[in-house]
Amino acid sequence: MNAPTSKSTPTLPQPHHPYKVMALYKFASLPDVEALKSPLAEFCCARGVKGTLILAPEGINGTVAGAPEAIDALAEFLFTSGPFGNRLAGAEVKYSFADTAPFLRMKVRLKPEIVTLRAPQVDPNRQVGTYVEPEDWNGLIERNDVVLVDTRNDYEVGLGTFQRALDPHTSSFVEFKDYVEKNLDPARDKKVAMFCTGGIRCEKASSYLLSQGFEEVFHLKGGILKYLEVTPPEESRFKGECFVFDERVSVGHGLELGSATLCRACRHPLTEADRRHADYHEGISCPHCRDDAAKHEAAAERQRQMDLARQRGLAHMGDAAATDAQQRRQRKKQLADQSRQANKD
Structure with a gap:
């Protein structure tokens, strides 16, 4: 199979938003x-770009955000002028925009895989399923002879998924292999269509299914994010919101900010119904971790520190918190110096 021919060009020109978000992957x-x-880390930090990029011998994966001009410069660095040469040409890249910084710091991590499946026989550079453009997706998944599988984890599926999609009920992508073994049969399931957030998991999932003898395997090019970006809401077969791995938590059609929030104790995404539940206590607990006392205790202390910081007009997390802490240290030092000088006098 040929690799996708996606170009790293902006897809959502919204210059009135101060932060530009770039999600990308490439095998x-x-x-x-x-x-x-x-x-790579030095280039990002010098321009105030924040987020996480994962590097592995098989490729790159991650999401970062920054000023629009900084993200544009990073795109040129990755795809044209930097040490990667042209190896990342044709990467799957999606842009969106945010009013507040989605990330607190910049991390470049080295890992064995850019998306962990632990299946040595899988090589998306050699073999993947058939890419399906978002505008052709509805027609495919409405066919009776197609088995539709959501390759994401259970907490992601809980926020939104496509109509009639099968939920593997996995807590990590590694478990997808067990789901296939127990629930799918290449002799019975002749056509399998899969989707994920941005497309990367489906690259590996489709390669894995082909290695297990499945004949026709399809996957949504660009993932749910691309589908939500280009599909009119009245034509959409996706119900709910799409979980994203940053402080936005979820997005809806047009990649507009969703309504989901995160439980600060267990990091589980929360719907409006979750937040109305009797076991939900903001910043402390939610229906998904109601029996985990250790998480509640840690979250309660964190919430207490946040409330104290707010009362004092200080930040609690991120660069603003670091600036506040530095200013407090400088003030203490000044007071100490003044005290020593007064004692000398």
């Missing part, structure tokens, strides 16, 4: 990942 041969890590 490519990167045997020199250790040498690539520092230049």
Whole structure:
């Protein structure tokens, strides 16, 4: 199968938002990942770009955000002018915008895989399923001879999914192999269509199914995010919101900010119904972790610190918190110096 021909061009021109978000992945041969890590991290930090990028010998994956001009510069660095050369050409790239910073810091991580499946026989650079454009997706999944599978984890599916999609009820992508073994049969399931958030998990999932003897495997090109970006709401077969791995928590059609929030104790995404539940206590607990006292205690202390910081007009997390802490240290030092000078006098 040929790789997708996506271009790294902006898809949502919304200049009135101060932060531009770039989500990308690319399966490519990167045997020199250790040498690539520092230049990439330094480039991002010098321009105030924050988020997480994962590098592995099989490619790159991640989401970052920053000022629009900084993200544009990073795109050029990754795809044209930087140490990657042209190895990331044709990467799957999606842009969106945010009013507040989605990330608190910048991290470049080295891992064995950019999406963990632990199936050595899988090689998306060699074999993947058939890409289906978002505008062709509805026609495919409405066919009676197609088995539709959501390859995401249970907490993601809980926020939204496609009509009639099967939920593997996995807590991590590694468990997808067990789901296939127990629930899908290449002799029975002749046509399997799959989808995920941005497309990367389906690259590996489709490659895995083909390695297990499945004949026709399809996956949504660009994932749910691309579908929500280009599909009119009245034509959409996706119900709910799409979970994203940053402080936005979820997005809806047009990639507009969704209504979901995170439980600060267990990090489970919460719907409006979850927040109305008797076991929900803001910043402390939710219906998904109601029996985990240890998480509640830690979350309660964190909430207490946040409330104290708010009362004092200080930040609690991120760069603003670091600035506040530095200013407090400088003030203490000044007071100490003044006290020593007064004692000398």
